[in-house]
Amino acid sequence: MGEVTCPGDKSISQRVLMIGSLLNTDIKITGFLNGEDPISTANALNNIGSSISIEDTSVTIKKRVVPFMSSNEIVDLGNSGTGMRLMMGLVSGLGLDATLVGDDSLSKRPMLRVANPLNKMGASVSCDQGMPPVKISPGQIINDFLYEMPIASAQIKSSIILAGLAANKKVSVIEKSPTRDHTERMIKYFEGNIESKRHNSGNIITYNPSELSSKSSYQVVGDFSSAAFIIVAGLIAKDSKILIKNVGMNPSRSGLIQVLKSMGAKIAIENHSTICNEEVADILVESSELKGVEVMGNIIPNIIDEIPVLSIAASFAKGTTLIKDAAELRVKESDRLAAISDGLLKIKIDHELFDDGIKINGSDKDIDDLVEIDSHGDHRIAMSFLIASLRSKNGIYVKDCKNIFTSFPTFLSIMNKLGLSINEQT
Numbered sequence: 001m002g003e004v005t006c007p008g009d010k011s012i013s014q015r016v017l018m019i020g021s022l023l024n025t026d027i028k029i030t031g032f033l034n035g036e037d038p039i040s041t042a043n044a045l046n047n048i049g050s051s052i053s054i055e056d057t058s059v060t061i062k063k064r065v066v067p068f069m070s071s072n073e074i075v076d077l078g079n080s081g082t083g084m085r086l087m088m089g090l091v092s093g094l095g096l097d098a099t100l101v102g103d104d105s106l107s108k109r110p111m112l113r114v115a116n117p118l119n120k121m122g123a124s125v126s127c128d129q130g131m132p133p134v135k136i137s138p139g140q141i142i143n144d145f146l147y148e149m150p151i152a153s154a155q156i157k158s159s160i161i162l163a164g165l166a167a168n169k170k171v172s173v174i175e176k177s178p179t180r181d182h183t184e185r186m187i188k189y190f191e192g193n194i195e196s197k198r199h200n201s202g203n204i205i206t207y208n209p210s211e212l213s214s215k216s217s218y219q220v221v222g223d224f225s226s227a228a229f230i231i232v233a234g235l236i237a238k239d240s241k242i243l244i245k246n247v248g249m250n251p252s253r254s255g256l257i258q259v260l261k262s263m264g265a266k267i268a269i270e271n272h273s274t275i276c277n278e279e280v281a282d283i284l285v286e287s288s289e290l291k292g293v294e295v296m297g298n299i300i301p302n303i304i305d306e307i308p309v310l311s312i313a314a315s316f317a318k319g320t321t322l323i324k325d326a327a328e329l330r331v332k333e334s335d336r337l338a339a340i341s342d343g344l345l346k347i348k349i350d351h352e353l354f355d356d357g358i359k360i361n362g363s364d365k366d367i368d369d370l371v372e373i374d375s376h377g378d379h380r381i382a383m384s385f386l387i388a389s390l391r392s393k394n395g396i397y398v399k400d401c402k403n404i405f406t407s408f409p410t411f412l413s414i415m416n417k418l419g420l421s422i423n424e425q426t
């Protein structure tokens with residue numbers, strides 16, 4: 001049996017840098033994801049006066065000797081949508097000037113979804129044709145702002161909450177479908193006054209100005225989205241059994257387990273505990289005969305980052321898998337629906353692409369030819385098709401994998417330890 005430890009959660013690592021900086025106390029973070037996205041968020045925060053230093057998976061945030069300050073430099077968030085969108089809220093709430101930029105992929109991603117509500121809230125945020133660079137100037141955040149999100153997005157929700165937190169103003173956000181609630185859990189962990197109530201099919205979250213407690217440590221749990229690649233690898237490989245330790249099991253993130261179980265996956269959850277208000281467990285996964293499933297509606301925001309690798313599981317399942325209501329995939333690090341379809345075409349998996357989803361007819365045959373897949377510069381597309389190589393006779397070549405380092409820097413070593421044979425070519 002293979003045994004691996006899940007690397008730190010990207011969403012939580014980025015949030016604890018921001019909320020930890022606001023606490024303004026010496027704080028030690030362990031289990032941090034030392035990946036490019038959290039690193040660019042740390043650099044962005046240091047640009048506005050935080051004092052963050054990273055050593056491997058440990059981070060120290062020092063109490064600031066000076067107040068937060070406007071940045072004269074361009075603040076570069078690299079590939080990170082979470083970094084940029086959450087910083088938009090934080091910088092607005094602090095009433096600072098900053099210009100946020102990103103790499104080619106981030107420069108094409110929609111920012112008005114965050115800029116518009118922040119401006120309604122009293123911030124001053126502008127962007128170029130709705131995309132980065134994002135220019136933030138000091139505004140006047142109002143009290144008791146209420147925003148109903150037209151799309152289910154944890155980044156929009158978190159950005160607005162962080163603006164309220166940083167400006168010390170009451171704020172409420174309504175989400176139609178539940179989205180990941182790490183921001184709410186972390187504020188609660190630091191004893192801030194935030195509550196979430198059911199509202200129609202989603203939630204209404206209200207933050208009330210409150211003094212956060214200055215705890216001196218925070219432990220980041222493992223990233224369910226990274227574990228998802230190992231889980232699907234374990235399911236589609238022949239004769240495999242893998243124990244993945246330290247996997248974040250926040251119910252707003254781990255819906256893929258339910259989906260895979262309904263496909264017939266042999267998955268056992270063991271050793272439950274709660275760390276820093278986040279649930280965590282070990283996952284035991286075994287090779288399984290999967291069958292197709294229909295996935296749509298409210299579960300989609302929960303599994304949004306796992307749909308690329310779910311598509312790989314579906315490709316080797318018996319029957320048809322239908323994924324709908326997932327148009328958000330079109331505006332991720334790549335157009336993920338198009339990128340999945342492009343890859344499936346290469347590995348000869350029959351499928352039909354829709355505006356908001358994909359239908360995949362699974363195959364029990366292994367992939368014959370040595371194929372070349374374009375990752376479209378997207379970490380999750382790259383990792384998904386590297387996992388698909390488990391069912392290929394002659395290997396799969398995935399182009400442009402460098403962005404794997406944004407979210408899962410140890411992917412290659414972990415997968416190779418488990419018996420996959422991934423070679424890097426430069």
Ligand code: S3P
Nearest residue numbers: 011082152153154155156304305
């Ligand atoms: C994230 C929220 C999701 C997710 C992203 C991380 C977060 O994005 O896809 O990888 O950390 O809040 P949306 O809020 O755009 O759905």
